[in-house]
Amino acid sequence: MHTVWKGAISFGLVHVPVKMFSATEDKDIAMRYIHKTCITPLSYVRKCATCETEVDWEEIAKGYEYEPGRFVLFDKEELEELSGEASKEIKILDFVDLTDIDPVYFQKTYYLAPAETGAGAYTLLLESMLQTGKIGVAKVSIRSKSSLAAIRVIDRCLAMETIFYPDEIRPISQVPNLPEGREVNERELEMAKMLIGQLSGPFEPAKYKDEHRSRVLEAIERKVAGEEVQAAPEPKRASVVDLMAALQASLDAMKPLEVDAQAEVKPPKARGRKSAAQAAAQAGAGAGAATSGALASGAAEAARAGGAEAADEQAQPASGQRSRSSGSAAKSGVAGAGRTAKARGRTAASGAAAPATGESALPPAAGATSPSEPALSAGARKKENAGEPANQ
Numbered sequence: 001m002h003t004v005w006k007g008a009i010s011f012g013l014v015h016v017p018v019k020m021f022s023a024t025e026d027k028d029i030a031m032r033y034i035h036k037t038c039i040t041p042l043s044y045v046r047k048c049a050t051c052e053t054e055v056d057w058e059e060i061a062k063g064y065e066y067e068p069g070r071f072v073l074f075d076k077e078e079l080e081e082l083s084g085e086a087s088k089e090i091k092i093l094d095f096v097d098l099t100d101i102d103p104v105y106f107q108k109t110y111y112l113a114p115a116e117t118g119a120g121a122y123t124l125l126l127e128s129m130l131q132t133g134k135i136g137v138a139k140v141s142i143r144s145k146s147s148l149a150a151i152r153v154i155d156r157c158l159a160m161e162t163i164f165y166p167d168e169i170r171p172i173s174q175v176p177n178l179p180e181g182r183e184v185n186e187r188e189l190e191m192a193k194m195l196i197g198q199l200s201g202p203f204e205p206a207k208y209k210d211e212h213r214s215r216v217l218e219a220i221e222r223k224v225a226g227e228e229v230q231a232a233p234e235p236k237r238a239s240v241v242d243l244m245a246a247l248q249a250s251l252d253a254m255k256p257l258e259v260d261a262q263a264e265v266k267p268p269k270a271r272g273r274k275s276a277a278q279a280a281a282q283a284g285a286g287a288g289a290a291t292s293g294a295l296a297s298g299a300a301e302a303a304r305a306g307g308a309e310a311a312d313e314q315a316q317p318a319s320g321q322r323s324r325s326s327g328s329a330a331k332s333g334v335a336g337a338g339r340t341a342k343a344r345g346r347t348a349a350s351g352a353a354a355p356a357t358g359e360s361a362l363p364p365a366a367g368a369t370s371p372s373e374p375a376l377s378a379g380a381r382k383k384e385n386a387g388e389p390a391n392q
Contacts, residue, residue: 001111005142007088009112009125009151009158016125017118018090020142023109023159029216076144083141090160092136092151101135101150105163112151112158122158129153188244195250 005020033042046055062079063071114122129135129152136151140160150161172178 004110005088006115007090007140008115008118009090009092009138011092011125011136014121014125016121017115018112018122018158019115020160021111021113023111027210027213029213029220079144083144083146087141090138090140090149090151092138094137095129095132095134096137097133098135098150098152101163104169105148106150107147107162107164110160110162111154112160126153126156126158185244191244191248191251198251 001021003019004022007018007020009016009018034040035042046060047053048055061073061075063073065071138149138151138160140147140149140162142162147162148165150163152159152161
């Protein structure tokens with residue numbers, strides 16, 4: 001490192017000889033002004049407008065214009081004497097807590113190393129500041145400029161931070177358009193606090209990069225290689241209208257993706273559920289059963305009516321022709337009851353699903369009994385089929 005200053009730290013009657021080194025460096029990419037016609041760098045000439053000649057450094061002084069066109073002059077030695085730079089001293093005035101100084105006061109950081117004969121006093125000051133947790137507020141003059149400074153410890157190295165004087169800090173009252181007395185929506189406030197919590201973490205300087213500098217260096221390398229540089233347009237960001245929507249979108253973007261690469265997501269198996277085809281088939285079967293039941297009930301009523309008429313005919317003897325007419329009437333009654341039952345079955349089945357394929361809605365076969373029909377013996381069935389009354 002290049003030594004920028006030599007002097008001593010003084011607190012009380014103790015002097016600590018030190019050397020000063022700049023703790024920071026300017027990483028800006030230096031570019032010169034070029035004459036585009038002949039590609040020649042421009043030079044700045046110190047020229048006197050009255051004499052119309054160039055002026056050497058030995059003929060230059062500093063002056064203050066107290067009236068338009070009227071100056072008082074100072075040479076370099078006078079300014080150094082007034083600034084106190086000749087003393088080469090960093091004088092500690094007070095010891096305070098670091099948190100007592102607002103960061104707006106800090107300017108530039110310098111490292112302080114012990115001089116050849118000051119190692120003992122340097123270590124003494126460093127250890128005492130570490131154990132007390134205090135920093136020193138000092139005055140120093142560097143390059144003809146007097147400044148306040150804070151002396152503190154950084155990784156077991158004394159460092160000096162130049163700080164502004166209070167009258168160099170502009171008051172907040174000069175900042176325009178600051179909101180005064182404006183209420184904050186509670187929901188927006190809670191979401192904003194959640195977003196701050198999502199973005200909170202320890203300060204890690206290494207993760208912050210100067211992207212502008214990287215882009216300029218890449219462009220320089222491409223131009224040196226003979227490539228034409230064309231910058232892509234920056235994407236336009238949509239204007240935020242709904243503050244709540246913007247906060248919610250920010251929170252959603254900050255949620256970590258909890259995806260396990262080894263876990264395989266499978267759809268759950270449907271247990272205890274029947275397919276649509278099975279449900280339709282069962283609904284159709286139910287409608288068919290309802291139709292069959294209605295037909296069977298109608299046939300039973302017709303059979304009872306026929307049986308009662310046959311019994312009356314047995315009590316009052318008649319010719320075989322009348323018996324056959326009665327049997328035909330009974331058959332006609334059965335057929336009419338069947339048609340009525342079919343109509344009832346269609347009406348009952350109209351609100352149900354269609355019968356499944358392969359199922360029949362026909363009435364039960366001859367001789368089949370229904371729950372409402374009394375059981376008949378084989379002989380009674382023969383007589384009923386022949387048109388003769390059946391004795392129960």
